[in-house]
Amino acid sequence: MGSRSNVVIDGIRQMITSGELVAGSRLPVERELGARLGVSRGPLREGVRALVVLGVLETRQGDGTYVTSLEPGQLLEPLGMLAELQSPENSVHLLGVRRVLEPEAAAHAALRISDDELAEARRILDRGEAILAAGDDIDLEGTIDVDTEFHRLIANASGNPAFAALIDALVGRTARARLWRAIHQHGAVHDTQREHRAILDALEAHDPDRARIRMSVHVLGVEDYTERHVDEQPVDGV
Numbered sequence: 395m396g397s398r399s400n401v402v403i404d405g406i407r408q409m410i411t412s413g414e415l416v417a418g419s420r421l422p423v424e425r426e427l428g429a430r431l432g433v434s435r436g437p438l439r440e441g442v443r444a445l446v447v448l449g450v451l452e453t454r455q456g457d458g459t460y461v462t463s464l465e466p467g468q469l470l471e472p473l474g475m476l477a478e479l480q481s482p483e484n485s486v487h488l489l490g491v492r493r494v495l496e497p498e499a500a501a502h503a504a505l506r507i508s509d510d511e512l513a514e515a516r517r518i519l520d521r522g523e524a525i526l527a528a529g530d531d532i533d534l535e536g537t538i539d540v541d542t543e544f545h546r547l548i549a550n551a552s553g554n555p556a557f558a559a560l561i562d563a564l565v566g567r568t569a570r571a572r573l574w575r576a577i578h579q580h581g582a583v584h585d586t587q588r589e590h591r592a593i594l595d596a597l598e599a600h601d602p603d604r605a606r607i608r609m610s611v612h613v614l615g616v617e618d619y620t621e622r623h624v625d626e627q628p629v630d631g632v
Contacts (some may be wrong), residue, residue, distance in 0.1 A: 398433050401443025405431040406451070410461060421451070421459045422484060448472060465561035474563040488564050489617040493610070495561055496545070500609035501602035502552035511551050515594050518544050522587055532583065544590055548597070548609075582619070589615065 409415045421427060421442075428438045442459060445451040449468040453459045462468055477488055507515075522540035523531050549558040591610040596605035 398437035399441040399444065401433055402408065402431055402438050403444060406441070406445060407564070410450070410464075415461050417462045417464045423458070453623055466555045467562070470559040470563045470566050477564050478529070486621050489613070489619060489620055492561060492564050493613045495557060495564075496549070497606040497610040499549045499552040499554070499557040499561060500597070501606040502554060502557070503548045504600050504602040504605035506553045506595050507548075507551040507597050507600070512594075512598055513545060515544060515547055515597065518547065519587070519590055522590070525589060526583055537583070541586075541590075545574055548593070551597075586612075586616075 404529075406415070406421070422430065424435065428435060431438070433441075442453075443449060446453060449462055449471055450464070451459050452462050466543060518540055518607070522537065522544075525536045525540065546558070546562060549561045552558065589608070592607045593605065593612060596608045
């Protein structure tokens with residue numbers, strides 16, 4: 395990207411951080427914005443397109459360009475793409491970041507989680523146990539869905555949208571598929587389900603320290619398991 399396009403990105407960023415533009419604001423018309431930033435139409439459009447990709451701006455057909463909601467989930471979507479493109483070897487590093495975030499999310503969730511959210515967490519894990527009851531013919535897609543939904547519910551229950559967005563982005567479906575294939579192949583699915591139940595018990599007790607420890611043990615175990623079996627994991631997604 396050219397230096398003039400960077401002028402556009404920096405200029406619009408400054409307009410947002412200064413409060414001149416807020417979530418939902420409409421950008422000035424192209425001619426006015428270009429004159430203000432001192433750039434021609436080409437670099438202006440290139441810079442705007444880059445901010446659209448990053449989730450900062452959105453174009454509405456026939457209505458101009460607007461600042462998005464700037465919600466963490468939207469702004470961190472590119473991180474999700476990065477996570478999906480990682481090799482199995484590099485995905486271990488992302489799990490290390492997850493190990494820092496998820497225990498704190500669980501601790502926060504233990505203090506804030508509602509009865510409805512606890513009931514939903516139980517339903518999710520009950521569904522997982524029903525899948526495991528199938529024996530050797532385990533539904534891998536269903537297992538991945540259970541894992542994703544359980545961890546997402548806890549992150550959302552933390553009350554911190556940044557936690558939720560980061561955790562969701564760091565472990566995409568491809569990485570989960572690789573992991574659950576390996577777990578299934580080595581017969582460790584029941585251990586993982588028991589760890590999920592232990593986390594839920596701590597949440598139901600509204601015990602933040604216990605929730606933090608249970609999640610730490612679980613995520614560290616996942617990280618170690620992935621590192622040990624990384625060479626066995628296929629590189630295709632599900």
